[in-house]
Amino acid sequence: MATKSQFARETAGLCRTRVASIVSRGLDPLPPCVFALDVLLNAPVVDLTKVTSALSSDPGFSRRVLRLSDEILSASDESADSTEDALIQLGPYLFHAVVLLCAVTEIGEEASRDENAAAIWLHSVEMAILSEQIAEQSAYPSRGTACVAGLLHDIGYLPLLVAAREQGYLGGELGAAEWRDDVALEREMFGVDHCQVGAWMAKSWKFSPSLIDAVSHHHDPSKAGVDSHLAEIVFAAEHHGPALSRRETAEGSRVTRNPLADILPCGKLAEA
Ligand SMILES: [Fe+2]
Numbered sequence: 001m002a003t004k005s006q007f008a009r010e011t012a013g014l015c016r017t018r019v020a021s022i023v024s025r026g027l028d029p030l031p032p033c034v035f036a037l038d039v040l041l042n043a044p045v046v047d048l049t050k051v052t053s054a055l056s057s058d059p060g061f062s063r064r065v066l067r068l069s070d071e072i073l074s075a076s077d078e079s080a081d082s083t084e085d086a087l088i089q090l091g092p093y094l095f096h097a098v099v100l101l102c103a104v105t106e107i108g109e110e111a112s113r114d115e116n117a118a119a120i121w122l123h124s125v126e127m128a129i130l131s132e133q134i135a136e137q138s139a140y141p142s143r144g145t146a147c148v149a150g151l152l153h154d155i156g157y158l159p160l161l162v163a164a165r166e167q168g169y170l171g172g173e174l175g176a177a178e179w180r181d182d183v184a185l186e187r188e189m190f191g192v193d194h195c196q197v198g199a200w201m202a203k204s205w206k207f208s209p210s211l212i213d214a215v216s217h218h219h220d221p222s223k224a225g226v227d228s229h230l231a232e233i234v235f236a237a238e239h240h241g242p243a244l245s246r247r248e249t250a251e252g253s254r255v256t257r258n259p260l261a262d263i264l265p266c267g268k269l270a271e272a
């Protein structure tokens, strides 16, 4: 009969194999409408008609954006019937974050992609807001870049999450909450850590060199070769920002109210 540690070793081996297969297969490109939406949602005045029209070019992606928006709103006992409704209720800042998170979570089985997004959105949005604030305070030249760096810094977690979910490795003695953001433990379990996987993803999707640096080195900004200031901003946001519910996020558990209300009124940051 297999012991608990043998089971853990075998499962870790399967996780390593699965992460390696995701990497060797390569990533699908980001949905094309994301690039148009990125521009539209960054505009000083957001054109609702153009945003909904851009989303309507990809009905599957649009449904995912609506589902995640609705899930976020449900924490405040609100709901959205359409993407237009979601944009109005969340505001351009959070809606933009939802679009980017839905885009980068298109990894693994289609049926699990909403679960991927739900698992990271809270920590990602908190980090986006904090990174943008720290960028302003530390005179970093682009608050928008800092916001995106905070939002996407942990994308490398997603392939690990997919592998762990498929092997039933999200609970038990080495559940998600224990291994998440513990780079040494991630390497032991998956053969790689989320910074290494994130660097590969950021390069595959042709992110800017500054963004690649932040994703790759947000746990050790001294290693950043292109934009150490940006990596330091994300590092500072992670370590000195309010300790919000990373455990809840890692476990994909539902929040009982909208936690962003503690940080800012939805959609108001873009006006600051
Ligand atoms: Fe991280």
Ligand SMILES: [Fe+2]
Pocket (backbone or CB within 6 Å): 123, 127, 153, 154, 181, 238
């Ligand atoms: Fe993080």
